[in-house]
Amino acid sequence: MKIVVPIKQVPEVSEVRMNEETGTLIRDGVPSIMNPFDELAVEAAIQLKEAHGGEVTIITMGPPQAKDVLLKALAMGGDRAVHLTDVAFAGADTWATAFTLSEYIRKMDFDLVICGKQAIDGDTAQVGPELAELLGVPQICYVRKIEISEDEKHITAHRETDEGYEVVKAKLPALLTATKGLNEPRLPNIMGIMKAKQKPFEEVNAETLGTELQLLGLDGSPTVVRKVYPPEKKKGGIIVDGEDTAAAVKQLVEFLTKKGAI
Amino acid sequence: MKFQYDRDTCNGCMLCPSVCNFGAIEKDGDKVKFDMNKCVYCGSCEEICPVDAIHIERRTFDKSKLLEYHNVWVFCETNQGRLRSVALELATEGRALADALGEKLVAVIIGHEIEHHADTLIHQGADKVIIVDDKMFADYTTDAYTIAMTSLIAPRKPSIVLFGATGNGRDLAPRVAARMGVGCTADCTGLEIDDERQLVQTRPAFGGNVIAEIITPARRPQISTVRPNVFKPSEPDTSRTGEVEKVDIKISPVQVRTRVLEKVSEVVEGMKSVEEADIIVCSGRGIKDPANLALPKQLADLLDAAVGGSRPIVDLGWLPPTQQVGQSGRTVCPKLYFALGISGQIQHLAGMSSSDLIVAINKDPEAPIFSSSDFGIVGDIFTILPELISEIKKVLDAR
Numbered sequence: 001m002k003i004v005v006p007i008k009q010v011p012e013v014s015e016v017r018m019n020e021e022t023g024t025l026i027r028d029g030v031p032s033i034m035n036p037f038d039e040l041a042v043e044a045a046i047q048l049k050e051a052h053g054g055e056v057t058i059i060t061m062g063p064p065q066a067k068d069v070l071l072k073a074l075a076m077g078g079d080r081a082v083h084l085t086d087v088a089f090a091g092a093d094t095w096a097t098a099f100t101l102s103e104y105i106r107k108m109d110f111d112l113v114i115c116g117k118q119a120i121d122g123d124t125a126q127v128g129p130e131l132a133e134l135l136g137v138p139q140i141c142y143v144r145k146i147e148i149s150e151d152e153k154h155i156t157a158h159r160e161t162d163e164g165y166e167v168v169k170a171k172l173p174a175l176l177t178a179t180k181g182l183n184e185p186r187l188p189n190i191m192g193i194m195k196a197k198q199k200p201f202e203e204v205n206a207e208t209l210g211t212e213l214q215l216l217g218l219d220g221s222p223t224v225v226r227k228v229y230p231p232e233k234k235k236g237g238i239i240v241d242g243e244d245t246a247a248a249v250k251q252l253v254e255f256l257t258k259k260g261a262i
Numbered sequence: 263m264k265f266q267y268d269r270d271t272c273n274g275c276m277l278c279p280s281v282c283n284f285g286a287i288e289k290d291g292d293k294v295k296f297d298m299n300k301c302v303y304c305g306s307c308e309e310i311c312p313v314d315a316i317h318i319e320r321r322t323f324d325k326s327k328l329l330e331y332h333n334v335w336v337f338c339e340t341n342q343g344r345l346r347s348v349a350l351e352l353a354t355e356g357r358a359l360a361d362a363l364g365e366k367l368v369a370v371i372i373g374h375e376i377e378h379h380a381d382t383l384i385h386q387g388a389d390k391v392i393i394v395d396d397k398m399f400a401d402y403t404t405d406a407y408t409i410a411m412t413s414l415i416a417p418r419k420p421s422i423v424l425f426g427a428t429g430n431g432r433d434l435a436p437r438v439a440a441r442m443g444v445g446c447t448a449d450c451t452g453l454e455i456d457d458e459r460q461l462v463q464t465r466p467a468f469g470g471n472v473i474a475e476i477i478t479p480a481r482r483p484q485i486s487t488v489r490p491n492v493f494k495p496s497e498p499d500t501s502r503t504g505e506v507e508k509v510d511i512k513i514s515p516v517q518v519r520t521r522v523l524e525k526v527s528e529v530v531e532g533m534k535s536v537e538e539a540d541i542i543v544c545s546g547r548g549i550k551d552p553a554n555l556a557l558p559k560q561l562a563d564l565l566d567a568a569v570g571g572s573r574p575i576v577d578l579g580w581l582p583p584t585q586q587v588g589q590s591g592r593t594v595c596p597k598l599y600f601a602l603g604i605s606g607q608i609q610h611l612a613g614m615s616s617s618d619l620i621v622a623i624n625k626d627p628e629a630p631i632f633s634s635s636d637f638g639i640v641g642d643i644f645t646i647l648p649e650l651i652s653e654i655k656k657v658l659d660a661r
Contacts, residue, residue, distance in 0.1 A: 011468075013468055013469045013471075013608055013609075013612075014469070014607060014608045014609060016468055016469070016471055016608070018471060019280075021280075022280040022281065024280065024281060024282060024283045025283045025284075025285075025468060025471055025472060027284070027285035028285065063299030063300070064299065065299070087298050087299075090298060090299070090301060090302070090303070091264070091301070091302055091303035093445060094436065094445075094446065094448075095439070095440060095444075095445055095446070098440065120469070120589060120609075121467065121468055122448075122467055123448070123449065123466075123467060123469075123589070123612065124436075124448035124449065125432050125436075125448060126432075126435075126436035126446055126448050128436075129404070129433060129434075129436040129437040129440065130436045130437070130439070130440040130446075132437065133408075133436075133437050133440035133441050134440060137519075138404065138405060138519035138520050139404055139433070139437065139520075140520060141404075141429075141432070141433045142429060142433075156523070160429065160583075161429050161430070161525070162341070162428050162429045162430075162535070162537060162584075163341070163525075163527050163528065163529050163535075163584065164525070164526045164527045164528030164529060164584060165525075165526050165528065166401075166522050166523075166524065166525045166526065167522070167523040167524040167525075167526070168520050168521065168522055168523065169520065169521045169523055170519055170520040170521070171519060174519075174520075179590075180583075180590045180591075181583070214321070217264075218264055218303045218320070219264065219321050221445070222439075222443075222444050222445030222478055222480070222481045223445035223446070223447055223463075223476050223477070223478050224320070224476065224477055224478070224479055225302065225303070225304045225305070225474050225475070225476055226304075226305065226462070226475045226476065226477050227304070227305070227306070227309070227474070227475040228283050228304045228306055228467075228472050228473070228474050228475075229472065229473055229475075230471070230472060230473070231466065231470060231471070231472070231473050231615070237632070237633070237634075237635055237636050237637070237638065238636070238637045238638070239627075239632055239635075239637075239638040239639075239640065240637075240638070240639055240640070241639075241640055241641070242623070242639040242640050242641015242642065242645070242646050243641065245641065245645050245646055245649050246649060248639045248641065248646065249639075249646060249649040249650050249653050250653065252621065252637055252639060252650065253650070253653045253654060253657060255636075255637050256598070256619075256621070256637075256654075257657060259619055261541075261597060261598040261618075261619050262541075262565060262598070262654060262657065262658070
């Protein structure tokens with residue numbers, strides 16, 4: 001099976017702190033990691049390759065330093081990496097990101113594209129469906145379990161829903177997005193890390209991609225971020241010591257009654 | 263060149279690095295320098311610069327075409343024939359947007375045997391309800407619903423289309439948007455119309471650490487998904503009347519490339535959905551043992567609330583995945599949220615920080631949950647909860 005896994009380098013959001021004075025994010029010293037949902041996608045692709053043979057291509061769009069997550073995915077067991085990197089790609093919204101990825105992937109021969117459900121910085125979960133549409137393949141989003149038919153022409157997946165899950169079957173090629181529960185991503189071992197550096201690694205810029213510049217990055221984005229600001233701080237949050245249980249609870253119940261919450 | 267920085271004009275005031283959320287601006291001698299690999303072109307620096315040394319060149323568009331688009335649409339999702347509660351919230355918010363624009367609110371229902379919901383949506387504010395009813399739409403499939411939505415939108419040209427940010431809404435909206443070559447903004451928590459009659463879409467990012475305002479300057483319709491429970495449904499007005507249009511959309515099975523073989527409910531009998539509840543009682547690691555969940559359950563039953571769990575206790579299997587609140591679980595926005603023995607990691611906060619009122623009980627006074635809560639008690643949940651339950655009981659009994 002030929003599998004493509006688009007991944008993203010993201011800041012470790014749990015370590016991002018706010019600068020209380022300016023209300024902006026402090027990014028210094030915040031490590032960049034592979035988006036955790038994308039690790040599930042990489043692991044799923046490697047497991048499918050181990051079971052059915054084939055090739056796993058890892059692709060990312062991002063600045064030069066995003067190379068690190070491609071190398072990690074190769075160390076986990078990906079076969080080749082593609083790095084779409086160019087200042088022209090910067091400022092892309094989800095559509096322009098999906099479009100740029102699709103410009104490369106559509107020229108490939110693939111059976112399956114596996115994305116992470118969403119990136120933990122933007123949390124949109126939109127690039128997967130948008131990419132599926134641009135590639136003209138069906139999508140199964142929020143997948144917890146994957147089975148490939150014996151003839152390797154169909155896929156059956158457990159898709160998480162608001163009430164539980166549904167079992168969905170599709171003909172390949174298709175695109176899946178991976179969610180928690182699909183697998184436990186492996187850690188790259190020393191052998192993997194050493195081998196990663198020998199694996200095919202392709203860098204692609206806007207020119208080699210051969211796409212009109214006005215369809216890329218900020219220019220190609222239908223949506224525009226007009227403003228970014230810190231959320232309203234919860235002010236006057238009351239904190240009481242629970243040592244005197246009765247008093248603390250009394251105060252809480254009065255608070256809830258006053259707010260009309262109970 | 264999309265980004266211009268005029269170093270000569272720059273007065274070195276150092277305001278711009280302080281407003282950059284992306285670490286893209288650094289001091290460089292007495293001026294600044296920009297790392298374009300980090301810049302997302304949000305324009306914060308351009309806005310704050312007192313001497314106009316920073317200019318982001320944005321594409322200009324022929325906006326005359328935009329005038330062809332009118333009316334606000336809301337996609338009203340059904341589940342097993344029942345309207346999801348987010349549909350009523352969307353109709354309420356859509357009504358406000360339509361009023362701001364002086365346009366009509368159109369509710370769209372797709373499904374099978376769902377006609378009877380038309381009145382409910384008219385009472386909720388819709389001027390018109392479009393109904394697409396066929397057995398091909400009985401189960402949600404991306405393909406069938408995308409075909410239905412795009413074939414409704416294309417000739418009718420709405421200027422705004424809102425979807426609920428449910429599992430299916432988040433699957434459908436970007437697919438519809440991509441097919442129409444327009445943008446889509448996920449998980450909005452605020453919507454308004456600006457002076458240029460554009461939809462301003464507000465959404466949290468970076469685990470709720472920043473709020474972004476997003477517009478769609480040049481393409482229509484403007485498509486967003488809206489978080490359930492953010493907008494509260496208005497009181498239905500049963501005297502309202504409206505138009506109902508039934509649209510026949512025929513879909514052949516070959517156009518639907520996925521097939522739902524089975525639907526499995528993980529909803530535990532009697533366990534309320536965290537996404538639809540007004541009150542959530544959520545427990546974390548501090549609950550220590552699954553048997554102890556009886557205590558939060560008792561509080562939840564008293565308040566007709568949903569029982570939720572943080573990732574660690576759901577991973578341990580103490581509660582089903584449907585009840586998990588947080589980034590890898592459900593995003594919730596209830597009127598009242600109890601965080602019991604939850605430390606408040608950012609992944610958890612991302613899923614609940616927009617709740618109206620947050621009450622935290624935790625032994626650790628340093629727990630980050632306290633800085634996000636409206637009322638916090640530093641103490642042991644096992645001594646505080648029983649007392650709280652009995653006090654609330656007294657209040658409710660006295661009513």
